[in-house]
Amino acid sequence: MFDLNNLIRKNIKNLAPYSSARDEYSGEAKVYLDANENSLGSPLVRWYNRYPDPYQWKVKEAVSAIKNISPRNIFLGNGSDECIDILYRTFCNPGQDNVIICPPTYGMYEVSANINDIEVRVAPLLNDFQLNLAHIETLIDEHTKIIWICSPNNPTGNSLNRNDIETVLNNFSGIVAIDEAYINFSRQKSFLQELNEYPNLVVLQTFSKAWGLAGLRLGMAFASEEMIRIFNKVKPPYNINQATQDLALKALQENGQVVDMIKEIVAMREALKEVFERMPVVEKVYPSDANFLLVKINDAHKVYEFLLTKGIVVRDRSRVLLCENCLRITVGTEQENTELVDALGEWISQLAQS
């Protein structure tokens, strides 16, 4: 049985959070002399002399309108990477608890665990890059706090079977964190609307991919109100800066433009997949629900180095479990994709001549 109170670290349960000036007075005032800001202004735009809203309500309301999720179910982090870290700091006792990851997958689940001194248990994906439920089951013990599920998965690009994820949600009494960084490019439905059904569910999304705002550093965690309240206690008081809040709000008014970009990227992904599949050096292009393709190619590392000489950098994933001889290639602009395809064409003709 899921019991949030039992899962939270004792020190966090008992934590008296920092009370910032904006916690103690959150209304509108004429004169603010309570936060030791510089009242004269700043060398930049005048409003940056003030601390930002610690709970980013305006941004959350705008996200809420698009996602149809209450602002109270939303936590904003300095990238999803902060959301990943906050899950560790909230639930996992260093040197005592463990989490389960399913590689090949996003590297920060493991790095963040190592930083927090949390044991990582590994249930590799099956050969078709789906969850190995039987293996996951054998790894769970009373100290298992989080199971990380990345769907669509990085670096493989596929979505994980919804039934498998539901099996984990229904049978694991710890936190199931579903990282949906690439969900906007997917044919699959998000788990966002299932928050009421599963009190152990945390969904992560980000502004870094479909929204095109990786430089702003803004990630989202969606969970029960109870869980979000705890994350708010644990986070640094002003974790999302004013410039990010302002720009995110502006971007959120342009949802239509983002939808257009997503359509364009998905169309280019499918076109690139067809072109790659016709190349004699390509062994396999894995199906992708993301903004990148995992491509199994002869001599992947040599191809990677050749592309570098052409000024094109892709990700060499050859040494990653189940990804031998694989390159992970992000969909670029039309022009960039053409340059990439031309460079690969050049590589193929060089091979033919040698």
Ligand SMILES: Cc1ncc(COP(=O)(O)O)c(C=O)c1O
């Ligand atoms: C699956 C996944 N989750 C999270 C992130 C990090 O996102 P953010 O930029 O929001 O920290 C990435 C970045 O590549 C990713 O691939």
